[in-house]
Amino acid sequence: MTEREKILGRIREALSVAAPRPGGAHAESTPAAASVMAQSSTPRSWLPKVGEGYAERLELFRQQSSDLKTELRVVASTGGFRDELRRLRESDGWKKIGAHAGTLVKGAIADLGLPVCWTDSGYKVEELENCDAGITECDALVAQTGSVLITSRSAGGRALSVLPPHHVVLARRSQLLADLPEAFALIRQRYGTDYPSFISFVTGPSRTGDIERILVLGAHGPRKLTILLSEE
Amino acid sequence: MVVTLFIPCFVDMMYPRVGISMVRILERLGHSVRCPESAACCGQPAFNSGYWDEARTVAEKTLQALADSEVVVIASGSCGAMIKKFYLDLFRGTPNERAAADLAGKCYEFSDFLVTRLGVTDLGAHFPAKVTFHDGCHGLRELRIKSQPRKLLEKVRGVQLVEMAEEVCCGFGGTFAAKFPMISTAMGEVKCSHALATGAEYIVSNDSSCLMHIQGLLDRQKSKLKTIHLAEVLATT
Amino acid sequence: MNTSARQFKEQATLLTQDLRHRQLIQTAIGKYEVVRDRVRSRYQDWNAARQAAAEIKWEAVNHLDEHLTRFATQLEARGAKVHWASTGAQAREIITNLLREKQARSIIKSKAMTSEEIHLNAALEQAGFEVVESDLGEFIVQLRKEPPYHIVFPAMHLTRHQISELFTRELGSAPTADPEELTLIARRVLRQKYVRADVGFTGANFAIAETGMISITENEGNARLTAALPQVMVTLLGIEKILPRLEDLALFLPMLATVGAGQGLTCYNSFYGGPRRPGEPDGPEEYHVVLLDNRRTELLADAEQRDSLHCIRCGGCLNVCPIYRNVGGHSYGTTYSGPVGSVITPHLRGLLEWKHLSYASSLCGACTDICPVKIDLHHHLLQNRRNASASKPSRLERLAFKVFAYVINRPGCYALVKKVGRMAQRLHPLVKGSRLDPAYAWTKTRDLPPIAKQTFKEYWSSRK
Structure with missing residues (x-):
């Protein structure tokens, strides 16, 4: 018998005795809590509330970004990405950037005048590490949590968005979703059963509180996260 | 009845x-x-x-x-x-x-x-003092009693209730207090420091067992802070 | 008293009197509580969310065989290799053999309590591999050669000065009291390790049965780098980490962040579903997942306490536990400390050796109230006590309770005992607080009230 069969066998034997349902006599002083799953199949009604409409979502996303120390810049059109990137190039003294061949990215960095480490068909880790910023697209933004949803397909692989010290995300208005349930629905709808090998919700720049619970940004990942959102 | x-x-x-x-x-x-x-x-x-x-x-x-x-x-x-x-x-x-x-x-x-059960909150009691309230954990978390004693205290003439910074166990815990006296004592010290920080003269509680432990610590520390059961406060006239 | 119990008492005695430790932990947890409560208050219905989370985990754990099979099938269909380990020793052997086969030398690790549970680092080091923890807190405790103090905040017991001294001694860095500089020192050292590492090793917070993915929650980005750069990736996880559907994460990720760290969502929540796919630019060529039983099936067999396998290791119960706060994480001598550790360790490592942890509780229930998946923690401690007394009672204690029952059930006898007690306590001042005092455990630090001149029952019969 393989270990797999042995473990599954032990599990089946253990499960032959039924366990009490959660929220029974003991966890609550009130009688067994009614099954909330039976009432609603989405956590939307329990999670933090998100307003209706784009304006309210944007306001919440702006608030979350500020709390998370993400820099959010809203521009009128995707053409505005160029100006923002030029500004960042100047203020942060960029010498080299990492990028992937997405439509938005290509357009935005075309006239930036910096050498680019393209990740699409493989790259040297040392080269990407020496980039001042990684510029990526994304699958969605999530107003509820201030998150950016990326995958290895939408954001140039696994490392581009985490190895350089600054992650710049380019997004469109239509990508701003209300909440996590909506984001998960999008993942399912977009990728079906052909999931990329890496999917991530990025919520603010890298951080740690491991020393006396004092917040420090840029633990291992990017110290800065900038989101450029086109209202076009 | x-x-x-x-x-x-x-x-x-x-x-x-x-x-x-x-x-x-x-x-x-x-x-x-x-x-x-x-x-x-x-x-x-x-x-x-x-x-x-x-x-x-x-x-x-x-x-x-x-x-x-x-x-x-x-x-x-x-x-x-x-x-x-x-x-x-x-x-x-x-x-x-x-x-x-x-x-x-x-x-x-x-x-x-x-x-x-009775719907009574005002018992005509009079207790002119600054007090804080300690919730015994069994009452608080097994029986979900939190608002009841406060509603009763609110109606006592002269009482000023100041809540402690944290809702935390005093460390009595029945036989735990004797089996692990060092842990029980440390927990009690934390509780007493919360109570002292309120500036109250009395710790009121609806559980004498917690008060036995807390008063025991306070007495040993020669503290002026006193403990009293809610019923004794409510019985005053 | 057995060795584990004696060590626990000794350590607890030291730590409960260490006022510096008390202050450090109170402050750290105090900061966490403020943000946790702020984030939690934004939920429309936190308790309904807890109930839903508990129901989802109930479904996962009570159909574990089906979900695990599905998880493994899906993951293997996408090119990963799934290994099954009944014991810690088997898991260590699987991983060691794998590393040898790959001719690996250095391993970069992101935080995995399961690897602490099976003492993986020691085994790998003994086999000649270089193993480096990349989570900042884990890196710090690894340099100190000690286990994590807390399952979420491994270095919570250290001040920045202690960490600075450690870095100066071990890494040769200049002393600094600035947490940012200290973080930067670790970042620089570890960056080199990532680039050189042959294998990236991770744990997992969740395993999604439906899609065959693991989910890792972190703030630093170390797990993301671990999963991005080395050519081989290995994940070790307990079989209870299963969630049925991908969408379940929409609830579990924010709840874990809220209770675990006081965040709406942690910085990176990443799902890995296999090695690099065709057309993807990076990621490991090979992905191995090791599923660990290590007596979890024994816990599963205890239907009364099966819900303790719902645990998502958020650490919330440690944070609210007044015992944990006073004795500290190391006193437990276990991988999983705090209330959940006290509940499950007797199942994972033997009831009689670890029952003392179930007694070391005032049963205040703060743990059960905070638990995001509604594990009935403090009542399980009572059940462990019952099971321990049933399998190996203390004769003295049982006798004491029998005598107590005899006396209290006979009003005349009880009245007499009170009278005798009242006389005996006149002598109490002679021994009070000394080791001769029969009530020493109480009176060492506390006064004991006397038996009243007139007891309530005496008052009551005088009224009649």
Whole structure:
């Protein structure tokens, strides 16, 4: 018998005795809590509330970004990405950037005048590490949590968005979703059963509180996260 | 109404004034009080130590003594939790299972009885002092009693209630206090420091067992802060 | 008293009197509580969310065989290799053999309590591999050669000065009291390790049965780098980490962040579903997942306490536990400390050796109230006590409770005992607080109230 069969066998034997349902006599002083799953199949009604409409979502996303120390810049059109990137190039003294061949990215960095480490068909880790910023697209933004949803397909692989010290995300208005349930629905709808090998919700720049619970940004990942959102 | 008052062993021996205050309050409200002689202990020390057979020996006696009551008032949140909640576990699968469930349905911790069952909050008490309130964990988390004692205190003339920074266990925990005295003491010290920080003169609680531990620490530290049971505050005129 | 119990008492005695430790932990947890409560208050219905989470985990754990099979099938269909380990020793062997086969030398690790549970680092080091923890807190405790103090905040017990001294001694860095500089020192050292590492090793917070993915929650980005750069990736996880559907994460990720760290969502929540796919530019060529039982099936067999396998290791119960706060994480001597550790360790490592942890609780129930998946923690401690007394009772204790029952059940006898007690306590001042005092455990630090001149029962019969 393989270990797999042995473990599954032990599990089946253990499960032959039924366990009490959660929220029974003991966890609550009130009688067994009614099954909330039976009432609603989405956590939307329990999670933090998100307003209706784009304006309210944007306001919440702006608030979350500020709390998370993400820099959010809203521009009128995707053409505005160029100006923002030029500004960042100047203020942060960029010498080299990492990028992937997405439509938005290509357009935005075309006239930036910096050498680019393209990740699409493989790259040297040392080269990407020496980039001042990684510029990526994304699958969605999530107003509820201030998150950016990326995958290895939408954001140039696994490392581009985490190895350089600054992650710049380019997004469109239509990508701003209300909440996590909506984001998960999008993942399912977009990728079906052909999931990329890496999917991530990025919520603010890298951080740690491991020393006396004092917040420090840029633990291992990017110290800065900038989101450029086109209202076009 | 005829109220059966259950006075736990340690209240009987060390804090009779708590029981006497309850009798006075209930009688003042026009109820007649009975205290069955044979109900002496809920059996919690043995139960919490894992000796359920020994606990049942004690609990059966109490269960029988209280069984034919109209309503039972328990003079401690901790013993209240034992009788109202844990008897169901203790007697599950025994001939007393049904009796335990019946009893659970008519048991009240003292402050809960006044506020929830009788709908009374103003007892005409007068206690001019700054106080803080300590929630015994069994009352708070097993019986979900939190607002009741505060509603009662609110109506006491002269009382100023200042809440502590944190809702945390005082460290009594029954046999735990003797099995792990160093942990129990450290927890009690944290509790006392929270209470002292409020600037209160009294720590009021609806559980004498916590107060026995807290007062014991305060006395040893020669602190001026005093403890008093809610019933004693409410019995003042 | 057995060795584990004696060590626990000794350590607890030291730590409870260490006022510096008390202050450090109170402050750290105090900061966490403020943010946790702020984030939690934004939920429309936190308790309904807890109930839903508990129901989802109930479904996962009570159909574990089906979900695990599905998880493994899906993951393997996408090119990963799934290994099954009944014991810690088997898991260590699987991983060691794998590393040898790959001719690996250095391993970069992101935080995995499961690897602490099976003492993986020691085994790998003994086999000649270089193993480096990349989570900042884990890196710090690894340098100190000690286990994590807390399952979420491994270095919570250290001040920045202690960490600075450690870095100066071990890494040769200049002393600094600035947490940012200290973080930067670790970042620089570890960056080199990532680039050189042959294998990236991770734990997992969740395993999604439906899609065959693991989910990793982190703030630093170290797990992301671990999963991005080395050519081989290995994940070790307990079989209970299963969630049925991908969408379940929409609830579990924010709840874990809220209770675990006081965040709406942690910085990176990443799902890995296999090695690099065709057309993807990076990620490991090979992905191995090791599923660990290590007596979890024994816990599963205890239907009464099966819900303790719902645990998502958020650490919330440690944070609210007044015992944990006073004795500290190391006193437990276990991988999983705090209330959940006290509940499950007797199942994972033997009831009689670890029962003392179930007694070391005031049963205040703060743990059960905070638990995001509604594990009935403090009542399980009571059940462990019952099971321990049933399998190996203390004769003295049982006798004491029998005598107590005898006395208390006979009103005349009880009255007499009170009278005798009242006389005996006149002598109490002679020994009070000394080791001769029969109530020494109490009176060493506390006064004991006397038996009243008139007990309540005496008052009551005088009224009749």
